[in-house]
Amino acid sequence: MTEQTRDRSEGNGAPFHASKHALFCFRSLKFLPSPYQAEDQARMPLAYFCLSSLSLLPSTCLSPTNDPSLSALDVLLKPEQRQGYIDWVYEQQSPGGGFRGGDSMAAVGVGESAIHQDNSINLVPLASQRDQDDFDRLMDYPDSDSDSHSGRGNASHMPSPAPPSKLEHPLAPANLIQTYTAILILGILEDDFSRLDRKALLRFIASCQNEDGSFLQFPSCPEAGDPRSTYAAFVLASMLDDWFSIDLDAALAFLITCQRPDGGFATGPRSEAQGGTTYCSIACFSLASRLDSLPTPQDLLRSLVGKQVAPFATPPSTTSSSTSSSSISAEDPDLDPHPLAGFQGRLSKPPDACYSFWAVASLSLISPLFETSEPSRGSEPIPSARKWYNPSMDREWLLSCQHAVYGGIARESGAMPDVYHTYLSLAALSLGSDSSSGKDLGLAPLVPGWNCSVKVKEYLQQQRRLRGK
Template identity: 30%
Template sequence: MSYEEGTHLAHRQHVKYFMRFLNILPSSLSSHDTTRVTIAYFSVSGLDVLGSITSVSLELRSRIIEWIYFLQVHPNKSNGDMSSCGFQGSSTINIDLDEANSHYKCGHLAMTYTGLCILLALGDDLSRINRKALVAGVKALQTPEGNFSATLSGCESDMRFVYCAACISYILDDWSGFNIPKATEYILKSINYDFGIAQCPELESHGGTTYCALATLSLTKQLDKLSEEQVEGLKRWLLFRQVDGFQGRPNKSVDTCYSFWVGASLKILDALHMSNYGNNKKYVYETQDCVVGGFSKWPDTCTDPMHTYLGLAGLSLIGENGLLEIVPTLNITNRAFEHLKAIHRNWANES
């Protein structure tokens, strides 16, 4: 296969790019203050997809692992309550609080999920995870509608956190905090008239939320709850998102991140091979910064760690050379997934 100009992976630059984000960020990123773990996830998982985890020094790897564990919220010392357990996204509210305000120091589902992914990518054995507590933390966040809130301290609930809760339950190999029939019901209700899936029932179908829903159905082994009409409708809706790269909604601009969100959704439905890899790849490469590394959502705009990671993950799904394989449901590399399976085997032997 011949490569057109500009369609090669700036591998070395991307490694450097992620290494910079693991280190120190400018004050202009202050709005990410409570979600630093996600930036660490994009960077660590990005290095993993690039096959470059080994280029992270052992010292830095251990620092990252210690930092993630440092953000684990443990059961309440006085009454043993575990509903706040999970990972915080940063140390912003890492303070001792008395009973009245103790709920402010609480885990956040997206941070717990991405924190666990970081530990897996770095080869940690999850032995310092309080599994029972994390599962209780998940359980405390499922709403009567079947979806999940992100945290205990006043937060919206939607499809994104259904997905995070499913990933956490899968990684911890414990579904006792996740009511599968309720969540499935919520997902099925969020399927729209065009067969795409929305953030909540009746809202507009969206590529990102369709991914969250399908990955959840796959992790909970509920894909068979979709009718044939729904599966075929979803395949078409997802494939029609391809313009050259992929868009997230009909008649919206193409964006690098949907090469992963829509690509992985198609992969889950075993339909990715029906998309056009060449056009997809060409678009993603148009958003690559070959000089300083990174990908952006659109050509010639600002790169960021999320689009860089998802751009690489999207390329990995279509088998791009030089990238490790991605598990579409958990959004970690196959390498990290194999490590998780070994941990699961150990847990099974222990019990």
């Protein structure tokens, strides 16, 4: 089985290295290189990026004989590995509600033998020589995508979990953003939520809201509340199907103060708008069924559409107008055989792969405000967000950011890939896919408001223990 037969290509454009991305994310679940040390207390979202990527990628990217109804995650993870990750997530559950991002700081004071002294991070520590041997085999890049991974469960073993921590640790508090990714991980792994302390979680969410309506990452957090932690609170309330822990009017009023004159949203009333906080703010209005309360939606739409730009050949002028000269329209003629254009996070900045998700998801969420009667191709309606940007050029941009040897997707072409940009790029590609026109990479459909696959959202909505039914 060759790489070319497993991966898809759009015409004569760049191929989509799906199998390499699957193995890149699977390797990253077990091992991360030294640059990730600064993110050691954020292992939860790192694990989420890897697992959610695998849940979007099709099993057929590893072997065409795999069941097409399965994801790459279903093929690569054995049941005991799946359970091992679930146990690890619950070890991070705080007695006061919510989840922390990892247990490395909570291990302060343990014996030296329990602390890793090398320059790498294991999301879950390797527990045996057998685990290490399997890991070394996976890290042998030239052979890591061999046919030995074509069947269900042909992967390294998940180590046994460490004893759970019973006490709060001041250096490792529960965090709204980490909690959001923890719930998604449990949904991806199809946990039954029997160990979730739902009442404590609702109290934790309520305790994070400020008087101005914003949410802190955790109570007494020294940083000001902003749309990111506010979004985490909203999406958790949506997942739990319980909004009583949130003062909705106050939270939305705070978000309105974060909107800037160009229509985008910033971290606060006196900051510059950027793509991530714009998405978080729009998603809050959408999750709360308050889209009609969004101020100046036309300005917001114009701001988002204007962020699709071609890569800069030279540094942009700081005196450029509010609409970049390299902005792309969905109606622009294709002067290049395979033109590409991603999204910038702020004006006068080059495109960055992660902003393709923030922008396309934002467009998907606000599209109901501008909907008219949509035509359809066959039985599939045309996602209205596609008419506001050029998905083909964004797809070519994202495919140009792939690493053709190791797999993974970087922030820009030529940079090293990471799990954050890999996941958000796959999510953007899923939102921009169009099976009716042949522009389908086989990725699972995504829910832009929750930022997870449709399958995961449907599973979470069926969990009575999570939903308090």
